[in-house]
Amino acid sequence: MSYKKRLSLFILIDSFIVLTAIFFGFFLTNASTGVITTPIVLSSLAIVLSHHAYSLLLHVYKKAWEYASVGEMIIICKVVTLSILTAALTQQMMLGEIFFRLLAVTWLLHMSMIGGSRFCWRVYRDNYLHSSEEKKRALIIGAGSAGTMVARQLLRSSDSVLKPVAFIDDDLNKHQLDILGLPVVGSINQITKTVDSLGIDNIIIAIPSLGRKDLNIIFQECAKTKAKTQILPMLEDIVTGRVSVNGIRDVEVEDLLGRSPVVLDMDRISEYVTDRVVLVTGAGGSIGSELCRQISLFSPKKLVLLGHGENSIYSIEQELKEKFGHLPIEYVTEIADLQDAKKMMNVMGTHHPAVVYHAAAHKHVPLMERNPEEAVKNNIIGTRNVAEAASWHGVETFVMVSTDKAVNPTSVMGATKRLAEMIVQNMDQKSKTNFVAVRFGNVLGSRGSVIPLFKKQIAKGGPVTVTHPDMIRYFMTIPEASRLVIQAGALARGGEIFVLDMGEPVKIVDLAKNLIKLSGYTIEEIGIEFTGIRPGEKLFEELLKDDEVQEKQVFPNIYIGKPATLYLEDIDKIVQTFHTMEKEKLKEVLVSLANNKVKRKKATVVSISG
Known part of the structure; x- marks a missing residue:
């Protein structure tokens, strides 16, 4: 009207x-x-x-x-x-x-x-x-201000498909009370009973300040029912204005990670990023592209996007220009191969970056097992080329993205990343540039991670394939991984390996079960099939070796490894001879050297002081 x-x-x-x-x-x-x-x-x-x-x-x-x-x-x-x-x-x-x-x-x-x-x-x-409209009966977890707000909104809205019928809250003082005419029927442990007795179709978790561990506990209770589980945004998303407090959404796997998110020291990061020239290698990848998004928030003078794949580089360039076009940031793209040392020198000499984030790498474990020479080219030689070019042209800070698979590695990928760490740490000893590395576990949603694979398998009706029932991994989100890398640059003094406190490791089979439930299916409907451990894989990953462990945090949720021993002469020998070795021999040499198990007539090592 x-x-x-x-x-x-x-x-x-x-x-x-x-x-x-x-x-x-x-x-x-x-x-x-x-x-x-x-x-x-x-x-x-x-x-x-x-x-x-x-x-x-x-x-x-x-x-x-x-x-x-x-x-x-x-x-x-x-x-x-x-x-x-x-x-x-x-x-x-x-x-x-x-x-x-x-x-x-x-x-x-x-x-x-x-x-x-x-x-x-x-x-x-x-x-x-609107009495003729069929609405789904909703149970609200949390009878606080957020839960009350959600209930009021749903009661008022004629367009909502949900009808709130009750609250669940652990506060005993609220039990048996009515809020907005809706009863508070019990605690978290009564979710299953309440869903059955009240005929609940949807569950809304309305506690924005809820920690991920507590959320996981609540979700596991909700997963015992057939009701669809949704959630209010996390408190940090509401505070930063990314989403509205009433933006109810589906629960994602990322919500269930048992760890608090990384909080950035904005002032220290601004000091070394804002109004500076920054270069990101592997800028088209999942970590590299997110690094570019996060860095853009700090308004660098110029952001150089370097990558080998033209399509991915073009895509992230267009996204950044659209999203951050209102900021005075110059975006420059460089299509280049890390193995081309002259090109790396030329790029550094042209743009003179103050900060380099080295995120380019081959990271797929089974593929690198079958192609170890390519891992050497990209992860070792490529890292050395970028590091030497950065040092030659006076880059202030160089941050290398590493992995937990570099600790006691059993795979070619992990071994080459550990040797790349050694190269970076050695460069720090002879250069004015501060060279550091950052280790973290598996990244949810990144290319080659298990989540996209599981989602495809679920969409096809299953089964979901897991290598081993006892396989465990550390997990983090792409934004968290990128924040850690950026924060490491602010903390860098030279030679460090920074490690995120990633909380408790997650069983891959539990991750698969949660994803199946979040997709609206039961475990029986989709099924889980165990395929056996693949070449180069371990049942569990570590973030630091026993001799690297240092208990004190240098920043909330961030640790630093102790000094290590570097075997540089042996790395040079591999670089010179890898193309003449059989694949199995090359794999053996890489893993042995990364684990410091190479036999030598006379050890030629460099000890760093970190």
Whole structure:
């Protein structure tokens, strides 16, 4: 309905209500005569006209009465009271006296009929107008301010497909109470019972400040039911304004990680990134592209996107320009191969970056087992080329992205990343550039990770393939991994290996089960098949070797490894001879050297002080 039609309808209805209140009040106070007199006509005109005038002034006719609350009733009270006072003033001026009994009764009738009409419309709209619509019954976990807000929003909204019927909350003081007419039926351990007894279709977890460990506990209880589980955004997303507090969404695997998110030291990062030239290798990859997004938030002077795949580089360049086009950031793309040492020198000499984030690498474990020479080319030679070019051209900070698979490696990928760490740590000893490395576990959602694979398998109806029932891994999200890399640059003094406290490792089979449940299926419907450990894999990963462990955190949730021994002469020998070795021999040499198990006539090592 248009605003003009709505306004006309309200004026017509309110005029009828006001006149009814006045004349009914007149007959109540003048039952003996019942004759309409000049005072009553004059009062009627004064109240009707003033009611409409004050309603327009206080925007009463613009209110959406299906969402009316105490605030709207206060405005109505003001309009009615001012209308009666105007009538009293009119009576005094025109007739010389005020009919107090008439005005008092009229005020009561006027107030009750105007307010009652709005209330009746809301009741009719909520209970009858949409009664034919089938709504899903919702159980809200959390009877605090967020849960109450969600319930109120769902109760008010005629467009919502959800109908809240009860709360669950661990606060015993709220049990047996009604909030917004909805009972608080019990604690978390009663979710299954409540879902069955109340016929719940949807569960909404409405505790934005909930930690991931507690969320995991609640989700596991919800997963025992057939109800769909949704969640309010996390508190940090609400505070940063990325999402609204009422933005209910599906639970994601990332929500269930048992660790608090990385919190950045914004000031220290701004000091070395803002208004500087920054270069990211592997900028088109999952980690590299997220690094570019996070770095752009700090307004560098220039961001150089270096990668080998033109399509991925073009894609991230267009995304950044669209998202951060309002900032004075110059985006430059460089299509280059890390194995081309001259090209690396040329890129560094052209742009003179102050900070380099080295995220380019071959990281797929089974593929590198079959192609060890390519891992040497990209992960070892490529890292050396970029590091030497950065040192030659006076880069201030060089941050290499590494992996937990570099600790006691059993795979070619892990071994080459460990040897790349050695190269970076050695460069720090002979260069003015601060060289550091950052280790973290598996990244959820990155290319080659298990999550996209599991999702594809679930979409096809299963089964989900897991290598071993006891396989465990550390997990983190792509944004968290990128934040750690950026924070490491701010903490860099040279030679360090930074490690994130990744909480408890996760069983891959549990991850698969959660993903199946989050997709709306049961384990029996999809199925899980164990395929056996692949070449180069370990049942568990470590973030630091026993001799590297250093208990003290250098930043919340960030540790630093102790000094290590570097075998540089042996790395050089591999680089010179790898193309002549058989694949199995090359794999053996790489893994042995990375684990410091190569036999030597005379050890040639470099000890670093970190």
